[in-house]
Amino acid sequence: LSRPDVIGMTPLSSSATRAPYHKEPNPYGEARAATLDDIARVQDDYATAARNAIRAGFDGVQLHGANGYLIDQFLRDGTNHRDDDYGGSPENRIRFMRESVARVADAIGAGRTGIRLSPNGETQGADDSDPASVFVPAAAALDALGIAFLELREQGPDGTFGKSDVPKLSPEIRKVFKGPLVLNQDYDGAGAQADLDSGVADAIAFGRKYIANPDLVERLRQGAPLNQDDPKTWYSKGREGYTDYPALETQDA
Template identity: 65%
Template sequence: MVSLFDPIALGDIQAPNRVLMAPLTRGRATREHVPTGIMIDYYRQRASAGLIISEATGISRQGLGWPYAPGLWSDEQVAAWRPVTAAVHEAGGRIVAQLWHMGRQVHSSVTGEQPVSSSATRTECHMHTYEGRQPSETARPLRLDEIPGILDDYERATRNALAAGFDGVQIHAANGYLIDQFLRDNANFRDDRYGGSIENRTRLLREVTERVISVAGAGRTSVRLSPNGDSQGVDDSNPEPLFTYAAKLLSDLGIGFLELREPGPDGTFGKTDVPKLSPAIRKVFARPLVVNSDYDTAQAAQAVIDSGVADAVAFGRTFLANPDLPERLKTGAPLNTSDMATWYSQGEAGYTDYPALSAETVAA
């Protein structure tokens, strides 16, 4: 029987356990989206994860609308990421960069331009800005002649990630962001080769993945999808054929692993009654499959591995307050509770000050 704590090959990355750290936006970079020194400590502390998937990291100024989130489009950003990845490696860990274009989920006050998307749509969500949450703006559809530039941005960010010392990259194609806005039919109303049929709506996903693979190699490329239910206003009328097609496409391209964020009725973000599609995706995706969303016990994670649906589990919120989460899960130690007020705040409070078991033992 495979254990949550057994090693696994995630493409070309050898992970010592199957407790992955999910991407977690924390907002600790500078206003210019440059990583800061406290991020070194934060990621080092969590290096015992089988693999760290970094917080979502912008591929371009256009695509990054989250205040104080990091980017990977400038030399300054690359240089600031290097001590972060070095610290993780020195602590025995592995880390990949999650590449992010938010599409319509940005506000012009942050990016300096109108948001772009598959079509001229807007979300009902309020956008994060430096002045607090503001109403969304209507996106303009990307022109056909602009899409090659988007692919170039993904290629540049991939090259920069490798130059910064990351072990690979993950393409963020989930959660209602740009690629997801092309995938799903309530946000994509195009009548060109990127709209209409499932083959057309998955074209951008395919082209981005192929471009990233051309730089990083398939074994160091992964993708995140969110196949079940509404995600920040993005949804599909018939998700199973869409996402099984996308998963088969990615399997054929040979990516290292696929991660699925699948909330349930009690999900922290994006509650939904839409059944999880991971069992159907498992049938068509021949490579390591990672599941995510509100797993907070070893028993729940082990059960999904035992079912044969997943090969590993990406833990999100649980890693916020438990830097040594794999050890806590393995030994049954109690879990710290995170302070939601500090999830996206600046500074060390609620970021690097959660104790590890060793510190708790000394304190006791």
């Protein structure tokens, strides 16, 4: 899932696949299947990037294992067609994620290492024929590594940022991942509290509501109404869409 015209090279994936695009021409290139040397180099890169992030003052690093990106391309059988140690069985498809997370944990400490996964439903061309068979053992492998947190982006049937009828796996993952489990997508304050109360999640991650509400926590605490985000300014330049959503006190005034 990358554009050769932007990165200046053929993208790397688990197998030679090409991500779909919502219109023609599709700017994504067909990927090249990673060799074992590529895999070793990418894992060195993860460790170096994590060390650099800590050196730059970040508290920790979250690997991107969701949404059809590289780790996800290894996890799911729709994109991973390899027949070596990194493909085939769920155990093999988990290997790239497990080794990469372990490398980052070795570099900066497991307590500073997190990862994001998107187990249910298709995203950006990545999908699996039996998500539970790979994502539940993947979560167990992450539990064994003792990482700081696991975040799941899960689509519901009525999702407003991608939707899926494939059941959410968080209840199954909760049983095998004992560390902090963070859930995401389409939450409001009441829904977030319900999933904290039921114990399926330890924390909820907000995306669009945070874009539109600089004081989101205070608004949720008070049960105050939320500003609606404006997709037209999601990727705008300058302050519009970034610093011009009002906080409660300016709105009250």
